[in-house]
Amino acid sequence: MVPATHVVFAALFDLSHPAHYLHWHFFQMSVANVIVILLMIAVFIAAILIPFPKRRRES
Amino acid sequence: MWTTWVRERAVGALPPEKLLPDRQPAYVSSWIYVFGVATIAALVVVVASGMILGLKGPEWWHVTSIGRFFNGIHLWAVELFFFAMVVHLWGKFFMGAWRGGRGRTWVTGAVTFLVAIGAAFTGYLSQQNFDSQWIASEGKDGLNSVGIGSFFNVVDFGQMYTFHVILLPLAVVALVAWHVLLVRRHGVVPPYPAKAPKSAAPSPPQAAPSESGAP
Numbered sequence: 406m407v408p409a410t411h412v413v414f415a416a417l418f419d420l421s422h423p424a425h426y427l428h429w430h431f432f433q434m435s436v437a438n439v440i441v442i443l444l445m446i447a448v449f450i451a452a453i454l455i456p457f458p459k460r461r462r463e464s
Numbered sequence: 465m466w467t468t469w470v471r472e473r474a475v476g477a478l479p480p481e482k483l484l485p486d487r488q489p490a491y492v493s494s495w496i497y498v499f500g501v502a503t504i505a506a507l508v509v510v511v512a513s514g515m516i517l518g519l520k521g522p523e524w525w526h527v528t529s530i531g532r533f534f535n536g537i538h539l540w541a542v543e544l545f546f547f548a549m550v551v552h553l554w555g556k557f558f559m560g561a562w563r564g565g566r567g568r569t570w571v572t573g574a575v576t577f578l579v580a581i582g583a584a585f586t587g588y589l590s591q592q593n594f595d596s597q598w599i600a601s602e603g604k605d606g607l608n609s610v611g612i613g614s615f616f617n618v619v620d621f622g623q624m625y626t627f628h629v630i631l632l633p634l635a636v637v638a639l640v641a642w643h644v645l646l647v648r649r650h651g652v653v654p655p656y657p658a659k660a661p662k663s664a665a666p667s668p669p670q671a672a673p674s675e676s677g678a679p
Contacts, residue, residue, distance in 0.1 A: 441547070449551050452495035459493070 482648055491655050496559075499552035500647075504640065506545035511633060513538040518629050522592035542584055549577060561653045569650060572643040579635050586628035589618055600624075 425436040513534050517525050524531035553573070562570035588599050603618040617623055
């Protein structure tokens with residue numbers, strides 16, 4: 406019996422085929438790696454822009 | 465006596481309130497400061513899961529379901545380690561964190577990054593599967609081409625496994641400890657000085673902004 410989460414993830418991330426690559430001159434990187442880098446940039450920008458919870462001033 | 469000398473120098477450099485502070489500067493209240501400790505948290509998981517993998521051995525981590533789970537924990541903790549470390553690096557670069565006498569903090573961080581890459585590469589070589597065999601044979605070509613193939617022999621599993629399990633983790637942990645002690649000693653770098661807003665009235669000539677960063 407395959408858990409439901411496995412079915413969902415298998416539909417989204419099919420690992421049963423060779424990886425897709427982005428290829429430009431000497432630059433070659435898997436699409437997964439490009440996604441991770443874009444995610445890192447997004448997290449970096451979010452870390453700077455999202456306000457940090459302010460500490461309540463003690464009266 | 466040498467113990468007195470060591471103690472006085474250690475306590476002089478890092479008194480208890482600096483070694484274990486209970487307050488932080490107001491400018492540290494930003495999410496960007498979270499990624500250094502996130503890197504350390506990931507490293508703790510990497511080392512702990514790696515110890516279990518080392519104790520149980522390759523047949524366990526390839527064949528049993530719980531072994532494969534710990535294998536996955538080790539891999540994904542490494543992914544998070546590098547994710548957090550690189551975001552931490554970007555933050556430190558753009559805030560000029562080497563200012564105010566913090567050059568060694570920057571350098572220890574950079575060297576840790578390079579050593580961690582070596583640790584990850586030797587980890588890929590240590591998988592005990594066809595993937596790692598391929599990586600070894602391809603890596604052999606690469607390292608031979610820069611002349612270090614005889615000193616760092618990627619097809620010598622014993623050497624690569626020893627690098628991965630003992631030598632490089634010790635180096636990474638020692639460098640991270642040194643890096644954190646330097647942060648404790650010199651404090652978190654203050655932000656760059658804010659530029660004064662331009663006003664309609666002509667302002668008196670100002671001195672060129674100096675590189676600030678001293679607390």
